[in-house]
Amino acid sequence: MIPPAFEYLRPNTIPEAITLLRQHGEDAKILSGGQSLIPMMKLRLARPSYLIDINRISGLSYIKEEGGFLKIGGLTREAELEASPLIHSKYPILIDTAHVIADPQVRNLATVAGNLAHGDPANDHPATMLALGARVVATGSGGERVIPIEDFFLSLFSTALQPDEILTEIRVPVPTARSGGAYFKLERKVGDFATAAVAVQVTLDGNGVVQKVGIGLTNVGPTPIKAKKAEDFLRSKKLSEASNRQAAQLAADEAQPSSDLRGPAEYKKGLIQELAKRALSRAAERAGK
Protein backbone atom coordinates (compact mmCIF):
# COMPACT_ATOMS: atom_id res chain seq x y z
CA MET A 1 0.00 0.00 0.00
CA ILE A 2 1.44 3.33 -1.06
CA PRO A 3 0.51 6.35 1.06
CA PRO A 4 -0.86 9.44 -0.71
CA ALA A 5 1.71 11.99 -1.91
CA PHE A 6 2.83 14.68 0.51
CA GLU A 7 5.55 17.24 0.84
CA TYR A 8 8.26 16.22 3.28
CA LEU A 9 9.60 18.91 5.60
CA ARG A 10 12.41 18.38 8.04
CA PRO A 11 12.91 21.24 10.54
CA ASN A 12 15.99 21.28 12.79
CA THR A 13 14.49 23.19 15.70
CA ILE A 14 11.18 23.45 17.53
CA PRO A 15 10.59 27.09 16.42
CA GLU A 16 11.13 26.02 12.79
CA ALA A 17 8.65 23.19 13.23
CA ILE A 18 6.06 25.56 14.76
CA THR A 19 6.52 28.04 11.91
CA LEU A 20 5.82 25.23 9.45
CA LEU A 21 2.75 24.18 11.44
CA ARG A 22 1.49 27.77 11.36
CA GLN A 23 2.10 27.98 7.64
CA HIS A 24 0.32 24.77 6.73
CA GLY A 25 -2.24 24.48 9.52
CA GLU A 26 -4.62 21.57 9.27
CA ASP A 27 -2.94 20.29 6.08
CA ALA A 28 0.16 19.36 8.05
CA LYS A 29 0.92 16.51 10.42
CA ILE A 30 3.85 16.00 12.74
CA LEU A 31 5.83 12.85 11.94
CA SER A 32 7.61 11.46 14.99
CA GLY A 33 7.59 7.67 15.39
CA GLY A 34 5.09 7.38 12.56
CA GLN A 35 3.92 3.97 13.74
CA SER A 36 0.26 5.02 13.85
CA LEU A 37 0.37 7.81 11.27
CA ILE A 38 1.97 5.85 8.41
CA PRO A 39 -0.48 2.91 8.65
CA MET A 40 -3.34 5.45 8.70
CA MET A 41 -1.94 7.17 5.62
CA LYS A 42 -1.74 3.83 3.80
CA LEU A 43 -5.42 3.27 4.55
CA ARG A 44 -6.25 6.87 3.53
CA LEU A 45 -7.61 7.50 7.04
CA ALA A 46 -5.11 10.38 7.11
CA ARG A 47 -4.05 12.38 4.05
CA PRO A 48 -1.82 15.22 5.20
CA SER A 49 -0.40 17.39 2.40
CA TYR A 50 2.68 18.12 4.49
CA LEU A 51 4.61 15.91 6.87
CA ILE A 52 6.80 17.74 9.34
CA ASP A 53 9.46 15.26 10.46
CA ILE A 54 10.65 16.28 13.92
CA ASN A 55 13.01 13.32 14.35
CA ARG A 56 16.14 15.37 13.65
CA ILE A 57 15.37 18.01 16.29
CA SER A 58 18.02 17.55 18.95
CA GLY A 59 17.41 17.72 22.69
CA LEU A 60 13.91 16.23 22.58
CA SER A 61 14.85 12.74 23.72
CA TYR A 62 15.43 12.33 27.46
CA ILE A 63 14.22 10.68 30.65
CA LYS A 64 15.11 12.55 33.82
CA GLU A 65 13.84 13.64 37.22
CA GLU A 66 13.85 17.37 37.78
CA GLY A 67 11.91 19.74 40.05
CA GLY A 68 9.66 17.02 41.46
CA PHE A 69 8.75 15.56 38.07
CA LEU A 70 9.82 12.71 35.89
CA LYS A 71 10.30 14.40 32.52
CA ILE A 72 9.99 12.43 29.32
CA GLY A 73 11.04 14.23 26.15
CA GLY A 74 8.75 14.56 23.14
CA LEU A 75 10.90 12.22 21.05
CA THR A 76 11.65 9.57 23.68
CA ARG A 77 10.97 6.13 22.18
CA GLU A 78 9.09 3.33 23.90
CA ALA A 79 12.26 1.19 23.68
CA GLU A 80 14.21 3.87 25.56
CA LEU A 81 11.61 3.86 28.31
CA GLU A 82 11.91 0.06 28.54
CA ALA A 83 15.70 0.26 28.77
CA SER A 84 15.88 3.02 31.37
CA PRO A 85 17.21 1.96 34.82
CA LEU A 86 15.39 4.95 36.39
CA ILE A 87 12.06 3.79 34.96
CA HIS A 88 12.73 0.20 36.03
CA SER A 89 13.50 1.17 39.61
CA LYS A 90 10.85 3.83 40.26
CA TYR A 91 8.13 3.61 37.62
CA PRO A 92 7.28 -0.07 37.05
CA ILE A 93 3.83 0.93 35.77
CA LEU A 94 5.56 2.55 32.77
CA ILE A 95 7.51 -0.66 32.13
CA ASP A 96 4.26 -2.66 32.32
CA THR A 97 2.80 -0.29 29.76
CA ALA A 98 5.71 -0.01 27.32
CA HIS A 99 6.15 -3.81 27.32
CA VAL A 100 2.68 -4.41 25.89
CA ILE A 101 2.72 -1.71 23.22
CA ALA A 102 2.96 -3.26 19.76
CA ASP A 103 6.23 -5.21 19.29
CA PRO A 104 10.00 -4.61 19.55
CA GLN A 105 10.45 -3.08 16.08
CA VAL A 106 7.53 -0.69 16.53
CA ARG A 107 8.76 0.30 20.01
CA ASN A 108 12.16 1.23 18.54
CA LEU A 109 10.45 4.06 16.64
CA ALA A 110 7.18 4.78 18.45
CA THR A 111 7.32 7.66 20.93
CA VAL A 112 5.59 8.00 24.29
CA ALA A 113 4.42 11.50 23.37
CA GLY A 114 3.00 10.25 20.08
CA ASN A 115 1.08 7.56 21.93
CA LEU A 116 -0.70 10.42 23.77
CA ALA A 117 -0.91 13.03 21.01
CA HIS A 118 -2.56 10.57 18.62
CA GLY A 119 -5.65 10.71 20.87
CA ASP A 120 -6.55 7.07 20.30
CA PRO A 121 -8.47 5.57 23.26
CA ALA A 122 -6.99 2.18 22.28
CA ASN A 123 -3.45 3.38 22.99
CA ASP A 124 -1.88 2.33 26.27
CA HIS A 125 -0.05 5.33 27.73
CA PRO A 126 -3.18 7.51 28.04
CA ALA A 127 -4.68 5.31 30.80
CA THR A 128 -1.32 5.06 32.54
CA MET A 129 -0.76 8.82 32.42
CA LEU A 130 -4.31 9.37 33.75
CA ALA A 131 -3.48 7.06 36.67
CA LEU A 132 -0.18 8.86 37.28
CA GLY A 133 -1.76 12.33 37.15
CA ALA A 134 0.69 13.44 34.45
CA ARG A 135 0.82 16.77 32.65
CA VAL A 136 1.90 17.42 29.11
CA VAL A 137 3.78 20.41 27.77
CA ALA A 138 2.45 21.82 24.51
CA THR A 139 4.80 24.16 22.66
CA GLY A 140 3.32 26.49 20.06
CA SER A 141 3.65 30.01 18.68
CA GLY A 142 2.41 31.37 22.01
CA GLY A 143 5.18 29.57 23.89
CA GLU A 144 4.74 26.67 26.28
CA ARG A 145 1.62 25.69 28.18
CA VAL A 146 1.11 22.86 30.59
CA ILE A 147 -2.04 20.75 30.23
CA PRO A 148 -3.22 18.33 32.93
CA ILE A 149 -3.69 14.96 31.28
CA GLU A 150 -7.33 14.73 32.41
CA ASP A 151 -8.05 17.79 30.22
CA PHE A 152 -6.08 16.47 27.24
CA PHE A 153 -8.31 13.86 25.58
CA LEU A 154 -11.34 15.61 24.06
CA SER A 155 -12.89 12.98 21.79
CA LEU A 156 -11.89 10.19 19.43
CA PHE A 157 -8.51 11.16 17.87
CA SER A 158 -8.90 14.69 19.18
CA THR A 159 -6.79 16.29 21.91
CA ALA A 160 -6.34 19.71 23.51
CA LEU A 161 -3.32 20.37 21.25
CA GLN A 162 -3.86 23.38 18.98
CA PRO A 163 -3.00 23.03 15.28
CA ASP A 164 0.26 24.94 15.81
CA GLU A 165 1.33 23.04 18.94
CA ILE A 166 3.71 20.13 19.47
CA LEU A 167 3.71 17.88 22.52
CA THR A 168 7.29 18.47 23.70
CA GLU A 169 7.37 16.94 27.19
CA ILE A 170 5.46 14.69 29.57
CA ARG A 171 5.71 15.38 33.30
CA VAL A 172 4.88 12.74 35.86
CA PRO A 173 4.91 13.76 39.54
CA VAL A 174 7.74 11.87 41.27
CA PRO A 175 5.98 9.31 43.47
CA THR A 176 6.39 9.72 47.21
CA ALA A 177 7.25 6.85 49.55
CA ARG A 178 4.78 3.93 49.64
CA SER A 179 3.60 4.53 46.09
CA GLY A 180 3.09 1.85 43.48
CA GLY A 181 1.38 1.28 40.19
CA ALA A 182 0.58 -1.39 37.63
CA TYR A 183 -0.91 -1.78 34.16
CA PHE A 184 -2.86 -4.89 33.19
CA LYS A 185 -3.86 -5.43 29.57
CA LEU A 186 -5.59 -8.24 27.75
CA GLU A 187 -4.64 -8.48 24.08
CA ARG A 188 -5.49 -11.22 21.59
CA LYS A 189 -1.93 -11.40 20.29
CA VAL A 190 1.33 -9.46 20.48
CA GLY A 191 0.88 -6.09 18.85
CA ASP A 192 -2.90 -5.99 19.12
CA PHE A 193 -4.75 -3.13 20.72
CA ALA A 194 -6.17 -3.86 24.16
CA THR A 195 -9.46 -5.72 24.36
CA ALA A 196 -9.44 -3.80 27.63
CA ALA A 197 -6.75 -2.60 30.04
CA VAL A 198 -6.52 -0.92 33.43
CA ALA A 199 -3.83 1.32 34.94
CA VAL A 200 -3.68 1.94 38.69
CA GLN A 201 -1.36 4.15 40.73
CA VAL A 202 -1.73 4.39 44.54
CA THR A 203 0.03 6.10 47.41
CA LEU A 204 -0.59 4.61 50.87
CA ASP A 205 0.12 5.88 54.35
CA GLY A 206 1.83 3.85 57.11
CA ASN A 207 -1.40 1.98 57.86
CA GLY A 208 -2.15 1.02 54.28
CA VAL A 209 -4.80 3.73 53.91
CA VAL A 210 -5.09 5.24 50.43
CA GLN A 211 -3.77 8.80 50.26
CA LYS A 212 -3.76 9.18 46.49
CA VAL A 213 -5.16 6.99 43.76
CA GLY A 214 -5.45 7.21 39.99
CA ILE A 215 -7.25 4.72 37.74
CA GLY A 216 -7.23 4.84 33.93
CA LEU A 217 -9.09 2.60 31.47
CA THR A 218 -7.98 1.72 27.92
CA ASN A 219 -10.18 1.12 24.86
CA VAL A 220 -13.55 1.08 26.58
CA GLY A 221 -14.97 4.39 25.36
CA PRO A 222 -14.51 7.20 22.83
CA THR A 223 -11.65 8.57 24.95
CA PRO A 224 -9.34 7.08 27.57
CA ILE A 225 -11.36 7.04 30.79
CA LYS A 226 -10.41 8.22 34.27
CA ALA A 227 -12.43 6.04 36.66
CA LYS A 228 -13.32 8.83 39.06
CA LYS A 229 -15.99 7.00 41.04
CA ALA A 230 -13.66 4.12 41.77
CA GLU A 231 -10.95 6.62 42.76
CA ASP A 232 -13.31 8.54 45.08
CA PHE A 233 -14.46 5.31 46.67
CA LEU A 234 -10.91 4.21 47.46
CA ARG A 235 -9.58 7.50 48.81
CA SER A 236 -9.08 7.32 52.62
CA LYS A 237 -9.95 3.62 52.64
CA LYS A 238 -7.68 0.83 53.71
CA LEU A 239 -6.94 -1.40 50.74
CA SER A 240 -8.40 -4.87 51.17
CA GLU A 241 -9.79 -7.56 48.98
CA ALA A 242 -13.30 -6.28 49.67
CA SER A 243 -12.47 -2.64 48.85
CA ASN A 244 -10.63 -3.70 45.69
CA ARG A 245 -13.64 -5.71 44.61
CA GLN A 246 -16.01 -2.78 45.10
CA ALA A 247 -13.68 -0.33 43.37
CA ALA A 248 -13.30 -2.73 40.44
CA GLN A 249 -17.07 -2.91 40.13
CA LEU A 250 -17.29 0.91 40.06
CA ALA A 251 -14.56 1.07 37.41
CA ALA A 252 -16.48 -1.44 35.28
CA ASP A 253 -19.61 0.74 35.66
CA GLU A 254 -17.65 3.73 34.36
CA ALA A 255 -16.45 1.88 31.25
CA GLN A 256 -18.44 2.55 28.06
CA PRO A 257 -17.25 -0.23 25.78
CA SER A 258 -18.86 -1.10 22.48
CA SER A 259 -19.19 -4.58 21.05
CA ASP A 260 -16.73 -5.33 18.26
CA LEU A 261 -14.43 -8.07 16.95
CA ARG A 262 -12.61 -8.11 20.29
CA GLY A 263 -15.76 -9.06 22.15
CA PRO A 264 -19.20 -7.98 23.35
CA ALA A 265 -19.57 -4.93 25.58
CA GLU A 266 -20.62 -6.98 28.61
CA TYR A 267 -17.50 -9.13 28.33
CA LYS A 268 -15.33 -6.03 28.23
CA LYS A 269 -16.99 -4.66 31.36
CA GLY A 270 -16.27 -7.96 33.05
CA LEU A 271 -12.68 -7.71 31.88
CA ILE A 272 -12.30 -4.20 33.31
CA GLN A 273 -13.57 -5.49 36.63
CA GLU A 274 -11.09 -8.37 36.74
CA LEU A 275 -8.13 -6.36 35.42
CA ALA A 276 -8.88 -3.53 37.89
CA LYS A 277 -8.81 -6.02 40.77
CA ARG A 278 -5.46 -7.41 39.60
CA ALA A 279 -3.97 -3.97 38.95
CA LEU A 280 -5.10 -2.71 42.37
CA SER A 281 -3.54 -5.59 44.20
CA ARG A 282 -0.28 -5.42 42.20
CA ALA A 283 -0.11 -1.65 42.77
CA ALA A 284 -0.61 -2.14 46.51
CA GLU A 285 2.07 -4.84 46.53
CA ARG A 286 4.50 -2.51 44.81
CA ALA A 287 3.62 0.31 47.21
CA GLY A 288 4.77 -2.02 49.97
CA LYS A 289 1.43 -2.55 51.59
Added chain:
Amino acid sequence: MAKKQLVGAKVNGREREAAVESRLLLVHFIRESLQLTGTHIGCDTSHCGACTVVLNGKTVKSCTMFAVQADGAEILTVEGLASESGQLHALQEGFKQEHGLQCGFCTPGMLMSSYALLHNNPNPSEEEIRRGISGNLCRCTGYQNIVSAVQYAAAKMAKAEIEANAAQGVAK
Protein backbone atom coordinates in the same frame (compact mmCIF):
# COMPACT_ATOMS: atom_id res chain seq x y z
CA MET B 1 5.07 14.01 -11.24
CA ALA B 2 5.86 14.59 -7.64
CA LYS B 3 9.10 16.24 -6.68
CA LYS B 4 11.92 13.81 -5.97
CA GLN B 5 14.56 14.11 -3.33
CA LEU B 6 17.93 12.48 -2.98
CA VAL B 7 18.26 9.86 -0.25
CA GLY B 8 21.67 8.51 0.68
CA ALA B 9 22.34 5.70 3.12
CA LYS B 10 25.13 3.29 3.96
CA VAL B 11 23.57 -0.07 3.18
CA ASN B 12 25.47 -3.22 4.10
CA GLY B 13 28.65 -1.14 4.29
CA ARG B 14 28.25 0.54 0.89
CA GLU B 15 27.16 4.12 0.24
CA ARG B 16 23.99 4.03 -1.85
CA GLU B 17 21.89 6.85 -3.24
CA ALA B 18 18.67 7.31 -5.14
CA ALA B 19 16.22 10.07 -6.00
CA VAL B 20 12.83 9.17 -4.57
CA GLU B 21 9.34 10.52 -4.02
CA SER B 22 8.77 11.45 -0.39
CA ARG B 23 6.02 8.86 -0.07
CA LEU B 24 8.28 5.98 -1.08
CA LEU B 25 8.44 3.48 1.77
CA LEU B 26 11.85 2.36 2.97
CA VAL B 27 11.11 -1.23 1.97
CA HIS B 28 10.48 -0.16 -1.64
CA PHE B 29 13.66 1.91 -1.61
CA ILE B 30 15.59 -1.19 -0.49
CA ARG B 31 13.91 -3.64 -2.85
CA GLU B 32 13.35 -1.50 -5.93
CA SER B 33 15.75 1.45 -5.88
CA LEU B 34 18.65 -0.62 -4.52
CA GLN B 35 17.56 -4.00 -5.94
CA LEU B 36 18.10 -5.75 -2.62
CA THR B 37 15.15 -8.11 -2.71
CA GLY B 38 16.11 -10.23 0.30
CA THR B 39 13.97 -7.96 2.47
CA HIS B 40 10.39 -9.13 2.03
CA ILE B 41 7.05 -7.36 1.99
CA GLY B 42 4.61 -9.50 3.95
CA CYS B 43 1.51 -7.91 5.40
CA ASP B 44 2.41 -4.31 4.51
CA THR B 45 0.50 -3.28 7.65
CA SER B 46 3.23 -3.33 10.30
CA HIS B 47 2.19 -6.67 11.77
CA CYS B 48 4.30 -9.46 10.30
CA GLY B 49 7.90 -8.21 10.48
CA ALA B 50 9.02 -9.79 7.18
CA CYS B 51 10.37 -6.37 6.16
CA THR B 52 12.53 -5.92 9.29
CA VAL B 53 15.92 -4.31 8.74
CA VAL B 54 18.49 -2.97 11.19
CA LEU B 55 18.65 0.83 10.97
CA ASN B 56 21.32 2.63 13.00
CA GLY B 57 21.60 -0.45 15.21
CA LYS B 58 17.88 -0.89 15.83
CA THR B 59 15.32 -3.10 14.15
CA VAL B 60 12.56 -1.30 12.29
CA LYS B 61 9.75 -2.39 10.01
CA SER B 62 10.78 -0.92 6.69
CA CYS B 63 7.17 -0.91 5.46
CA THR B 64 6.32 1.61 8.18
CA MET B 65 8.96 4.23 7.52
CA PHE B 66 9.58 6.53 4.58
CA ALA B 67 12.85 6.28 2.66
CA VAL B 68 13.42 10.03 3.14
CA GLN B 69 13.53 9.43 6.91
CA ALA B 70 16.48 7.08 6.44
CA ASP B 71 18.62 9.71 4.72
CA GLY B 72 22.12 9.46 6.22
CA ALA B 73 21.38 6.23 8.09
CA GLU B 74 23.31 2.99 8.29
CA ILE B 75 21.18 0.05 7.24
CA LEU B 76 21.84 -3.66 7.47
CA THR B 77 19.69 -6.03 5.43
CA VAL B 78 19.78 -9.81 5.17
CA GLU B 79 22.21 -9.50 2.24
CA GLY B 80 24.74 -7.98 4.63
CA LEU B 81 24.83 -10.91 7.07
CA ALA B 82 27.11 -13.36 5.23
CA SER B 83 30.78 -12.49 4.70
CA GLU B 84 32.07 -11.17 1.37
CA SER B 85 33.41 -14.64 0.60
CA GLY B 86 29.93 -16.10 1.14
CA GLN B 87 30.46 -17.65 4.54
CA LEU B 88 27.13 -17.73 6.32
CA HIS B 89 26.54 -15.77 9.51
CA ALA B 90 26.14 -18.00 12.60
CA LEU B 91 22.42 -17.18 12.57
CA GLN B 92 22.00 -18.22 8.95
CA GLU B 93 23.87 -21.43 9.72
CA GLY B 94 21.65 -21.96 12.77
CA PHE B 95 18.44 -21.55 10.74
CA LYS B 96 19.80 -24.12 8.27
CA GLN B 97 20.99 -26.62 10.88
CA GLU B 98 17.94 -26.41 13.11
CA HIS B 99 15.34 -26.22 10.33
CA GLY B 100 14.34 -22.72 11.43
CA LEU B 101 12.39 -22.23 8.20
CA GLN B 102 10.01 -24.03 5.92
CA CYS B 103 8.64 -21.67 3.26
CA GLY B 104 11.30 -19.10 4.16
CA PHE B 105 9.19 -16.00 3.65
CA CYS B 106 9.59 -14.72 7.21
CA THR B 107 13.27 -15.72 7.41
CA PRO B 108 14.95 -12.42 6.42
CA GLY B 109 12.94 -10.57 9.07
CA MET B 110 13.52 -13.31 11.65
CA LEU B 111 17.25 -13.15 10.97
CA MET B 112 17.41 -9.38 11.38
CA SER B 113 15.41 -9.41 14.63
CA SER B 114 17.58 -12.24 15.97
CA TYR B 115 20.71 -10.38 14.87
CA ALA B 116 19.74 -7.29 16.86
CA LEU B 117 18.70 -9.47 19.82
CA LEU B 118 22.07 -11.26 20.00
CA HIS B 119 23.92 -7.99 19.50
CA ASN B 120 22.27 -6.57 22.64
CA ASN B 121 22.05 -9.82 24.57
CA PRO B 122 24.58 -12.47 23.46
CA ASN B 123 23.20 -15.11 25.82
CA PRO B 124 19.40 -14.79 25.83
CA SER B 125 17.05 -17.13 27.67
CA GLU B 126 14.35 -18.90 25.68
CA GLU B 127 11.83 -16.35 26.94
CA GLU B 128 14.05 -13.47 25.85
CA ILE B 129 14.40 -15.02 22.39
CA ARG B 130 10.64 -15.42 22.08
CA ARG B 131 10.18 -11.82 23.18
CA GLY B 132 12.91 -10.69 20.78
CA ILE B 133 11.12 -12.22 17.79
CA SER B 134 7.63 -11.30 18.97
CA GLY B 135 7.30 -8.72 16.19
CA ASN B 136 7.87 -11.38 13.52
CA LEU B 137 5.22 -13.83 12.40
CA CYS B 138 6.00 -17.31 11.05
CA ARG B 139 3.12 -19.39 9.72
CA CYS B 140 5.11 -22.62 9.19
CA THR B 141 7.43 -23.58 11.99
CA GLY B 142 5.49 -23.00 15.19
CA TYR B 143 8.57 -20.98 16.24
CA GLN B 144 10.24 -23.83 18.14
CA ASN B 145 12.92 -24.42 15.51
CA ILE B 146 13.50 -20.69 15.15
CA VAL B 147 14.18 -20.47 18.87
CA SER B 148 16.57 -23.44 18.52
CA ALA B 149 18.29 -21.74 15.59
CA VAL B 150 18.91 -18.59 17.61
CA GLN B 151 20.23 -20.70 20.50
CA TYR B 152 22.56 -22.50 18.06
CA ALA B 153 23.88 -19.15 16.81
CA ALA B 154 24.31 -17.75 20.32
CA ALA B 155 26.35 -20.81 21.34
CA LYS B 156 28.45 -20.68 18.17
CA MET B 157 29.14 -16.96 18.51
CA ALA B 158 30.09 -17.38 22.19
CA LYS B 159 32.50 -20.20 21.29
CA ALA B 160 34.05 -18.15 18.49
CA GLU B 161 34.60 -15.29 20.89
CA ILE B 162 36.27 -17.53 23.49
CA GLU B 163 38.55 -18.94 20.79
CA ALA B 164 39.36 -15.47 19.49
CA ASN B 165 40.23 -14.30 23.00
CA ALA B 166 42.39 -17.41 23.55
CA ALA B 167 44.19 -16.84 20.25
CA GLN B 168 44.80 -13.24 21.25
CA GLY B 169 46.20 -14.46 24.59
CA VAL B 170 48.59 -16.79 22.75
CA ALA B 171 49.65 -14.00 20.40
CA LYS B 172 50.51 -11.83 23.38
